[in-house]
Amino acid sequence: GAPYDGLAVTMLVAGVVNAVGTDFHRNRVLQKLLTGRFNCCLGYSEPDHGSDVASITTKAVRDGxxxxxxxxxMWTTMAHVSDWVILLTRTNPDVPRHKGLTMFLVPMDTPGIEVQPVPTMATERTNATFYDDVRVGDEWRLGEVDGGWAVMGVALAFERGVMGGTNPAVPLLRHVRDWAGGAASPDGGTMLQDPLLRERLARTAIANQVSQLLTLRAAWIAATGGLPGLEGSMAKLYATGRYQQAVGWFQEMAGAEGLLAFGVDDAAADGWIDYDARHAPVTTIYGGTTEINRNNVAERHLDLPRDR
Ligand SMILES: Cc1cc2nc3c(=O)[nH]c(=O)nc-3n(C[C@H](O)[C@H](O)[C@H](O)COP(=O)(O)OP(=O)(O)OC[C@H]3O[C@@H](n4cnc5c(N)ncnc54)[C@H](O)[C@@H]3O)c2cc1C
Structure with missing residues (x-):
């Protein structure tokens, strides 16, 4: 099938371009993104700034x-196959950190960009990217000068609630159910007859429905002109937490065979349980960690005091 991660990130950038871009961006980039033949990547995080992304130091200096x-x-996933990077830069170091940021859409073939691979435990590749005197015209700026934080708000709302992977346990459930129908239970019969596994399959199916509804709520808000900043956090928090819990249950019940990877004899669910067990933790990190999304819900929904 089509690579979902590439599609999701590319469509979220398309959403940002649609929301805050100029005619130049629409003609040069958006039209191409919508063909499905081009990719984008997200250049926010740095080696020392992830959750506190407003503190990034990559600088952009005006020259005519x-x-x-x-x-x-750091963690510029898909950079090695992308046509553009949406790049958060510091344009003013002399104002409060949120107020001195500017976003650019930079063609990846611009001289001065270097991409180095970073492997992950999920077997997915991500990248470190380096920008050495990279020159772009002002027409590639996305949003206002020093208005990058507002553009980030749009991008994160779309990533968390609308285009991010908020239903990863749907294929997991299918793979585990198929495996359980043929796997022998230690108590006789198949694993699909095991009461505990059946309960966990049912709980996962329910969680998948709730995740889908939370995602649809965020998508509906975005589709009707709103910004699902809070609802996106809720969808991501719930879906990724339940996904991680579910794969932990299934790996435990599959025993040693649940630790075997794709292509290894006897791997439970042909290796999908092992794959999902490696992948699930990452979903609680990228696009804003679980703790950061909890802070968001605590402050904006529960009206608790600000974290900082
Ligand atoms: C596989 C992968 C792919 C990624 N892809 C991309 C990408 O394409 N583009 C991109 O820009 N970034 C990407 N990221 C980066 C991701 O967004 C960051 O890893 C994430 O924001 C966390 O930042 P950090 O790793 O610097 O951890 P830190 O910010 O150092 O956090 C460390 C721990 O402290 C906790 N913490 C930090 N601040 C607070 C707080 N205020 N309150 C409570 N707890 C807190 C965090 O929740 C975490 O548990 C990716 C990351 C991974 C792992």
């Missing part, structure tokens, strides 16, 4: 009609 960008980004 151009900007000169210098710095390093």
């Amino acid at each position: 009609d151009e900007w000169v960008i210098t710095g390093q980004k």
